[in-house]
Amino acid sequence: MANLKEVKQRITSVSSTQQITKAMKMVAAAKLRKAQDKILKMRPFSKKLTAILNDVVSSMGGELQVAYAEQREVQNVLLVSMTSDKGLCGAFNSNVMKMTNSLMEGEFKGKNITILPLGKKSYExxxxxxxxxIPDYFEIFNNITFDTVRAIANFVMDGYTSKKFDKVVxxxxxxxxxATQDVTVEHFLPMGSLASSTPGTENRHTDYILEPSKEFIVQELVPSALKTQFYKAILESNASEHGARMTSMDKATENANDLLKELKLLYNRSRQASITGEILEIVAGANALEGT
Known part of the structure; x- marks a missing residue:
């Protein structure tokens, strides 16, 4: 049987761990509510804006050149890998990095690849x-605001228009x-690839009246829409992180509870066996004394 002192120490240790996982679950739940509220409000706006923008760009045909929709031979690729700053969130980080590695070894094999890590885990x-x-923006999740995200989006978009990157993913x-977070690969630039990822935009051509001019639409609306799309992706990742951590800590708490039950049962059995052994020793001693 196990040593009583060792079992009692394990029970104390698992109980302490369970308290930590419960606290982390509560913190993740509080952060998740805020993050979920943000992304649920952002999705309808981003989806509709992207759908309209893609339709406007496609309706222009070759009449007006859009710098962000320029298709060219892909040699230089920028992969934006979004992870968290901390662990203890299940397979959240590893799934993103596995997908990024899969793209490097598959679709973009042989290309000049640059990684833009957003999140400490991806950077490391x-x-x-x-x-x-590119090490300049990996701490973005310390302060997620549209202004901070816009700076990253500007860097990515400038890199594409200057032909430093031929594709941004x-x-x-x-x-x-x-409980569920889906690893997503979004072809951010060139813009033409956005339409394929937006439901309901396929084979749709609407005759838009553009005011004040097509040039204004390109110069103002297109960059703003791209920044909004980038911001939405970061909000998706942030909400997913807190959801994954909450689920992971909930499972850890349940596992700790199951382990505590087993340890307490083992402790009681060991204690009972120890008491029974002592009683048997006393009885044997008494019998021995009677026989003398």
Whole structure:
């Protein structure tokens, strides 16, 4: 049988761990409510704006050139890998990095690849392995505002228009619900690839009247819509992180509870066996004394 002192120490240790996981679950739940509220409000606006924008761009045909929709031979690729700053969130981070690695080894194999890590886990993973990493924005999740995201979006968009990058791809977790996050690969630039990821935009051609001019639409609406799309992806990743951590900590709490039940049962059995052994020793001693 197990030593009573060792079992009691394990019970104390597991109880302490369970208290920590409960606290982390509550913190994640509080953060999730805020993050979920933001993304649920952003989705309808972003989806409709993207659908209209794609339709406007496609309706222009070759009449007006859109810098962000320019199709060219892909040689330089920017992969934006969105992870969290911390762990303890299940497979949230590893799924994104596996998908990013899959793109590098598959679709973009042989291309010049640059990684833009958003999140400390992604930054540490790729920088330690010698990839070409842009280290300026990985702490974005410390302060998620549209202004901070706009700075990153401007960097990405300027890199595309200056032909530093021929293609920009976002890899992040799409928030479905608390228990489910889907790894998403979104072809951010060139813009023509956005239409394929927006439901309801296929084979649709609407005759738009553009005011004040087509040039104004290109110069003002297109960049704003792209920044909104980038912001939405970051909000999706943020909500997914808190959902994944809440689920992970809930499972950890349940596992700790099951382990505590087993340890307490083992403790009681060991204690009972110890008491029974002592009684047997006393009885044997008494019998021995009677026989003398």
């Amino acid at each position: 993973f790729y920088s330690k392995r010698g990839f070409n990493v 976002l890899v992040y977790n799409h928030f479905r619900n608390v």
